[in-house]
Amino acid sequence: MNQHDTIAVIDFGGQYAHLIANRVRRLNVYSEIYPASVKVEDLAHVKGIILSGGPQSVHEENGLKCDPGIFELGVPVLGICYGHQVMTHLLGGTVESGEVKEYGRATLDITESENPLFQGCNKQEQVWMSHFDEVTNLPAGARIIGSSEDCKYAAIDFDNNRWGIQFHVEVTHTPNGLKMLDNFLNACKVERNWSLDQFIEDEITRIKEKTGDKNVFLLISGGVDSTVTFLILEKALGAGRVYGLFVDHGLMRKDEGQQVEESLKKIGVTNLHVYQGEEEFLEALKGKYEPEEKRRIIGDKFLEVQRKVTEELNLNPDEWLLGQGTIYPDTIESGGTAHADKIKTHHNRVPQIEELIKQGKIIEPIKDLYKDEVRAVGEKLGLESKMVWRHPFPGPGLGVRCLCAEGPDNVPNAAQLELDLNTFLTEEGLTLVAKVLPLKSVGVQGDVRSYRHPVVLSGQADWADLEAISPKLTNRFLDLNRVLYHLNDTPITETQVTPAYLTQDRLNLLREADAIVHQTITEEGLLREIWQFPVVLIPLSINDRPGESIVLRPVSSEEAMTANFTEIDWSIARQMTDKILALPGVSTVFYDITNKPPGTIEWE
Ligand code: XMP
Numbered sequence: 001m002n003q004h005d006t007i008a009v010i011d012f013g014g015q016y017a018h019l020i021a022n023r024v025r026r027l028n029v030y031s032e033i034y035p036a037s038v039k040v041e042d043l044a045h046v047k048g049i050i051l052s053g054g055p056q057s058v059h060e061e062n063g064l065k066c067d068p069g070i071f072e073l074g075v076p077v078l079g080i081c082y083g084h085q086v087m088t089h090l091l092g093g094t095v096e097s098g099e100v101k102e103y104g105r106a107t108l109d110i111t112e113s114e115n116p117l118f119q120g121c122n123k124q125e126q127v128w129m130s131h132f133d134e135v136t137n138l139p140a141g142a143r144i145i146g147s148s149e150d151c152k153y154a155a156i157d158f159d160n161n162r163w164g165i166q167f168h169v170e171v172t173h174t175p176n177g178l179k180m181l182d183n184f185l186n187a188c189k190v191e192r193n194w195s196l197d198q199f200i201e202d203e204i205t206r207i208k209e210k211t212g213d214k215n216v217f218l219l220i221s222g223g224v225d226s227t228v229t230f231l232i233l234e235k236a237l238g239a240g241r242v243y244g245l246f247v248d249h250g251l252m253r254k255d256e257g258q259q260v261e262e263s264l265k266k267i268g269v270t271n272l273h274v275y276q277g278e279e280e281f282l283e284a285l286k287g288k289y290e291p292e293e294k295r296r297i298i299g300d301k302f303l304e305v306q307r308k309v310t311e312e313l314n315l316n317p318d319e320w321l322l323g324q325g326t327i328y329p330d331t332i333e334s335g336g337t338a339h340a341d342k343i344k345t346h347h348n349r350v351p352q353i354e355e356l357i358k359q360g361k362i363i364e365p366i367k368d369l370y371k372d373e374v375r376a377v378g379e380k381l382g383l384e385s386k387m388v389w390r391h392p393f394p395g396p397g398l399g400v401r402c403l404c405a406e407g408p409d410n411v412p413n414a415a416q417l418e419l420d421l422n423t424f425l426t427e428e429g430l431t432l433v434a435k436v437l438p439l440k441s442v443g444v445q446g447d448v449r450s451y452r453h454p455v456v457l458s459g460q461a462d463w464a465d466l467e468a469i470s471p472k473l474t475n476r477f478l479d480l481n482r483v484l485y486h487l488n489d490t491p492i493t494e495t496q497v498t499p500a501y502l503t504q505d506r507l508n509l510l511r512e513a514d515a516i517v518h519q520t521i522t523e524e525g526l527l528r529e530i531w532q533f534p535v536v537l538i539p540l541s542i543n544d545r546p547g548e549s550i551v552l553r554p555v556s557s558e559e560a561m562t563a564n565f566t567e568i569d570w571s572i573a574r575q576m577t578d579k580i581l582a583l584p585g586v587s588t589v590f591y592d593i594t595n596k597p598p599g600t601i602e603w604e
Contacts, residue, residue, distance in 0.1 A: 004030030005190040008046040012036055012054030012064050012082050015561055018328045019170045020050055020080070020181075022370040027182050028192035040069035048076045048188030051083025053168060057097070057133050058082075058089045065090065076187045077162040078117075084156070084164035085133055091158060094137035104128065108154055108167060112145035117155070117163050119183050120176075127154070127167035127174045134166065161187070172558055196376050200232065203365050207236035210363055211321055217313075218323035219306070220244040220272070222260030224383075224390055225366065226325030228374050230269060231381045232365050233323055242323065243271045243313075247305050249298065250278025251397030253518070254511040263387055277305055281399075285502045289404035291442055291451075291604035294502070298396040317361055326364045327374055372558070391532045392560070399502060400604040402510050403538045408438035408497040411453045411479050421455060421477060428469060432459040435492045436480070437540060441603040443481030444596065445474075452481035456590060458491050463567045466593045470565075474598045482599040484551065484590040487577045492542045492588075500539035500548070509585050510537040513550045516579045520572060521554075530566050531557045536603045541587035550580050553592040555601050563596040 007024050009031055011017035017033050024031040034042070043049065049070060056063045068090045071077060079087035085095045108127045110118050127148070135153035138144070146155030148167075156164040163184065169177035185192075216233050220226040233242045244264065248257040261274055284297050366374055371392070378388040394400055411417055414436055421434035435456045443450040455473060457466070470483040486492065500506060514535040521527055536551040552573070557563035577589045592599070 004194050006046045007031045007185065007188065007190060008038075008043050008049045009033045010036055010038065010049060010051045010066050010070075010083065012052050012056070012086065014053065014055055016054065016080070016168070016170065017052040018370070019561070020052055021368075022328070022373070023170045023178060023181055024050075024185070025194055025370075025373070026178070027185055028194050029185055029190050030194040036064040036066050038067070040067050040073065043070065043073060046073075046075060047190045048078070048185065049073070050184075051077065051079040051087055053081030053083060053130075056082060058085050058095050059097075059133075071162065074161075076184065078181075078184045079162075079164040080170070081131055081166060081168055084166055085135060087158070087162070087164050088135045088139065088142075088153075088156070091142070092139035093135060093142065095133050096136045097133055104130070105173065106148040106150065106154075106167065108146045108148050110146045110155070112143070112157070115145045115157055116160075116187050117145065117157070117165075117180055117183050119186075120179055122176070125174070125176050127169075127177070128171050129154075129167050131166060135164070171562070173562075196373060196380060199369075199373075200235075200377060200380060203232060204236040207233060207363065207365060211237060211241075214319055214321050215241045215243065216321050216323040216363060217243050217245070217310075217315060218325070220246050220264065220269070220325070221393075221395075222246065222256070222264060222390075223325070223393060224371075224378055224388060225327050225374055227264065227267070227383060227387055228378045228381065229323060229325035229365055230264075231267065231383060232377070233363070234268065235381065239268060240271060242269075243273070244269050245273045245275065245306070245309055247275045247277055247302060249281045249301070249397060249399075250276075251281065251298070251399040251507070253393075253398070254515040263384070267383065267387075273309065275305055275309060277301070280305075282502060282504065285399065287501055289406055289501060291400065294399055294404070294604065295396055298399050302395075317359065320361075322357075322362045324362065324364050326367045328368055328370050389527055391527070391530075394602055398507055398510055398514075400602050401514075401534050401536045402502055402506055403439065403441070403536060403603060404501045405439055405497050405499060405539050407499050409440055409453075410438045411436050414438075417477065417479060421473065424473075424476065425457075425469070428472070430459075430461065430465055430469060432457040432461055432465075432469070433491060434473075435495065437484075437495060437538075438497050439538060439540060441482055441599070443594075443599045445481060445598045450481045450598070453479055454482035454484050454594075455480050456484045456486050456492060457593075458486040458489075461485070467567070470593045471595065471598075474594070482592065482594045485593050487552075487573060487589045487591050488581065490543060490545075490588075494543050496541050498539055498541070506537060506539075506548070509548065509583065510535065510550075512583050513537070513580045513586070516583075517552065517576055520576050520579075521568075524569075524572055526568065526572075529556075530554045530568070531563070532560075532601060534602055536592075538603075545587040547585040547587040549588050549590060550586055551590045551592050551603070552576065553601070553603070555596070557596075557601070560601060563601055565591075565593050565595060 009017045009020045021031040089095050106129045108125045142158045145157045148154045154166045169180045437454045517535050534553040538549050540549045554566040555563040556566045
């Protein structure tokens, strides 16, 4: 197997470490993720170390630190955000709570442009910040090489071999971030010999070694991850030695269960067991409306079905390994070797499977890859483009896109809130009218889950107006976490929410609306441009139009940690709206103009 020069990424929590590892691989360098507790001895082979960001403070009692011995290894080190603070703190500098919380876009003034870290960069670079604490004093010998308006110590060179930066180079919002990372890798003098072709070749060897003469039982959803896993396993082991289980929970899109089955068969999945669970799942969800409870029920049901099927199949752990299409966000690394500790809910953990995990009898060939890499591997393995570019679809499926309600959930002081909102809109020079909806959806604000109301804006506006006003409203009006734009020209005078749960009829209506959207964006060639396009059913009617409403939620994203709502051509949006309004039982159609944060991609 090919030996690679390695960059170690020390994980201080959150998803930053994985994103950094992905970016390092994009630069053709192999990377490994280690927990903050890694021992220095285990890093003896690495050519460079990157300390990731994380959500903590170095002053918290439990704030993760790393072994200061890391700085004695002599290899280049780059600390990013929290990693930058940990490094400064351990090397003798000071970190304090910042007076200004800096979040989002900032301008970095590079004060030492000849620094190796900034080769090829501009004097001023747009960077992405997200911090509260900041460095306020440097250890001896260190110097500032870049500052932003609110962060003097935004970039530090400790000793021409160790750097700390307060901003995130790994996110796309730092346009020259990859260049800076590339510069750091140059300083590490690593060989750039990691490639996906090499990965596939190495992985096939690993799969053969790990399986020996055993077969693999693979949980398959029809999504790109599990399909690519199937293909790579089959490439390594040959047809017939991989057995797939696809659980149709009845919360799929229109005709999707059937399509998944057909496409899997088309690519050679012959050993496929399909479990029809629709009635069972809906029965378990009867009368439930609370998002987390719905998710838990769906997750539990998955486990129950798997338990049933694995028991029926009577898999002997001595003859079978369990395969899973886990990818990096589902993987928590430990001890330097990747062990999938957190597996998607629908993949774990019947007792028999747990036992297999304990015994190391689980195989997850793409657990270190990122969605873009998985897609590239899929293409290399000959997967048809329709499957490669399928939009991500959540495990609980339409279950989390079909909002349920016991009845209206009114915002306190709705009348005053609407008055304030409308005054604000006028002050902003907009002729839009605001209406707060008597229901809630899930969002993420300050890294914490929120469950708040959407506001709908009706009237004439262009994309630039909507883009500007949306964050202003959610920043100022704390009862809100989502902003919608009304796609039907009628002003909203009245709203009504009726009790609604997960029923076949409601799911069918949602499936029809979703199918219209899916067909339109496919015909318009927008499938690639839009990263994901949830279509949501909410039990709300307006004015004298009975029925329920549909929300269109197209987003652009790279890794789903952050997302922008996608602006699609008005004529296309109108075309979809007219078709959806023609469906019996649809009251109106909204367009979700919320970024993430503050709104999550899904509504629940
Ligand atoms: P949110 O709604 O949290 O979603 O912004 C981020 C991404 O994750 C997907 N998602 C899920 N995927 N099981 C999954 O496999 C789940 O339970 C689940 N919930 C959300 C979501 O579709 C988006 O791509």
